[in-house]
Amino acid sequence: MKKKMMAVMMVLAMASVSMMGCGTGASGDAAASAKTASTENGSAKEGDVYKVGIVQYVDDASLNQIEAAIEEELAAKGAELGVTFDFADYKYNGQADSTNLNQIATDLVAKDVDVIIPIATPAAMIMQNATEDNQIPVVFSAVSDPVGAGLVESMDAPGANITGTSDALDTNAIMELMLAANPDLKTLGLLYDKSQDGSIGAIEDAKAFCDEHDIAYVEKTGTNNGEISLAADALVAAGVDAVFTPTDNTVMTAELAIYEKFVDAKIPHYTGADSFALNGAFCGYGVNYAELGTATADMVADILVNGAKPETTPVKTLDNGIVTVNTETAKAIGLDYTMFADMAEALVETKTAEEFQ
Structure with missing residues (x-):
């Protein structure tokens, strides 16, 4: 009750100042004070902005x-x-x-x-x-x-x-998808921006999985589109069997420019979001954004x-488990993905485009 009385007194006081010529700023502050008081009490008023x-x-x-x-x-x-x-x-x-x-x-x-x-x-x-x-x-x-x-x-x-x-990404689930599609996977490429804090944990998880399953890995990073493009070229030159990228915004912005490098080399790109697949990557895995x-x-x-x-x-x-596959890329690299349907909550097919419709 005291808070409500204080809020009313503040509104009246500020309204009085406004009428004495202090302009609209004072009344705006009063409204904000009243709104704050009502919000703290969990009782916002109809019409609040x-x-x-x-x-x-x-x-x-x-x-x-x-x-x-x-x-x-x-x-x-x-x-x-x-x-x-x-x-x-x-x-x-x-x-x-x-x-x-x-x-x-x-x-x-x-x-x-x-x-x-x-x-x-x-x-x-x-x-x-x-x-x-x-x-x-x-x-x-x-x-x-x-x-x-x-x-x-x-x-x-x-x-x-x-x-x-x-x-949050279930990196091991993506690794299992890779092995299901290619049980003979020997070398994995890791493509990411090392300055993206959100990528570091997933990359460490991927390395641990590789160590446990006797899979070699090649690590390439970049901080902008040009560097990511060069990193992709390096992974192709290294002859990796697949490439993993977590939910990395830097690689995401470059995906439309690099996916054909992997397609031409018949290298599947596994990633941590459906938007990568929309932009040409073979597979995206994760939450519904x-x-x-x-x-x-x-x-x-x-x-x-x-x-x-x-x-x-x-x-x-949110629950992970949605696999998004780019059907055009899958066809181009000749990789079967039908087994993914039994390994995830849902399997979604998409084609290369810039934005979701």
């Missing part, structure tokens, strides 16, 4: 799919709850540039947004750093290893102003409208 910052790390099919799903679900949740999630004025794309991302973080803090949604690990890490002092809630999406990246203390209890959804975006938006609504606390809201993971 929440400023939602969305920060996409880079343009690629997976992250674009997540961002679109977040927008769609926030619009639906707003209509359902009688509030408005205003994201149209606070959407950014960092284009894989840390300078851009830091400037975006500064802008969103200055605009006093109610929540920030970073999509992918590098964006999440920068938004976390930018909100340590102001404690703006951060709800990330598509972070493969939130604990390993230092974003949360644990998956069940994040411990700070940050939580979100993870696209549209569902991941929807789950992220639901967490945002719960925090802003219902007063859920990020520090005690568990990081959400």
